Amino acid sequence: MNHAEWLIVDWGTTNFRAFAIDENGEVLSKLEKPMGLLQVNNGDFSGALESVLKNWLENYQELPVYMAGMVGSAQGWVPVPYEKTPVKLADIANKSTRFTLSWGAEAVIVPGIYDQSNCNNYDVMRGEEIQLLGLQNIILKDEFIAVLPGTHSKHVMVKEKKVETFKTYMTGEFFSILSKYSIIGMGLPAQENSSSSFLKGVLSDRSGELLNTVFSARTLRIFEKIKETEVLDYLSGLLIGHELSHFKNETVYIVGNTFLSEKYRLACDSLGLKYELVNGDLAFLEGMKQVREML
Structure with a gap:
């Protein structure tokens, strides 16, 4: 040391x-x-x-x-x-x-x-700007679209090495609030990992009426269409599916930790989206190295 x-x-x-x-x-x-x-x-x-x-x-x-x-x-x-x-x-x-x-x-x-x-x-x-700087140096592209999953997920458009525009999606925070404080998460037993329920959520109705669709995490449980032990995986898939629904044919770089990146990978596969995974720590460290070199 x-x-x-x-x-x-x-x-x-x-x-x-x-x-x-x-x-x-x-x-x-x-x-x-x-x-x-x-x-x-x-x-x-x-x-x-x-x-x-x-x-x-x-x-x-x-x-x-x-x-x-x-x-x-x-x-x-x-x-x-x-x-x-x-x-x-x-x-x-x-x-x-x-x-x-x-x-x-x-x-x-x-x-x-x-x-x-x-x-x-x-x-x-x-903080995400550092990951973008690192990502740019890793993939060696002047133009790309990046998705940075997290509490406040970012979708970023980079053109000619410039951040042109970006949007924040409160996916992680919304999931936390619903699972802890709403009727959806109330009284749930211990949850089990279920990729099938997660993907069912990803492919749920994405007509744009999210505040209506999210209630299905409650009603599908009532009518035994999803197990009580898999409600939160369904909810996670539903929210991530809505977040990614505006992407069509473009390739996106998913920059995050292993757990979240795997969820976004499953969602992209299910939605037929093109993507590449980049480790978030790797991008952050590379970005900071670039900052130090520039200074």
Whole structure:
């Protein structure tokens, strides 16, 4: 660990991840903690970060720290303004905020991106822009469509190495709310994994009336068309199927963790969509390496 040259930090609302990187860009060690923005007492981000690093790395005071995610939001450590679409991915690094940590090391926080539609609606991302930068370097394409599954899934259009536009789908959060607090998830027994119920949800009615269709997760259980132990897999498939329903013949790059990517892979296969899978951590790390090189 004394061979670490720099650190990468992905600091979100609920979670904290850090990677120690050597001179060749290889990961020496990874650390994860439930220490998101909401768990930092009195906004003491400096103290929170140092408490983690000093118990992990002997030479932490010498290592520059490159950060992304909600740590750069208005509720985070240092507010870093969003960059407006269309924005060239390579230019994001140059808009980063740099400062000196209390123990003398350099810190960098990368900005997020915002999109404004013709209807004057706004969309934002923080952290995903790093994955997009990494994805661009992995696939070596100037134009592509990316799907980044998560609590707030992102669908992104990149043209000429620029993020042209993107949309957020609250698929993960909607699933969490419905499964924990609605009549759909109320009183369910322990759930079992069921790819058949998941795919039944994916192929459910996608006429656009989601608020009506989602009630089928309740009624199909009542009429024993899905098992009580498979309701949440059906609900997951229904929501993901709706999220992906606007794609037709284009190839999409699915960038996420193994669990979510597998669900999106099954959904794409069922819907006849073309796709490629890219590991989300790999894309994030590659993106941060690109940021460091550019700076």
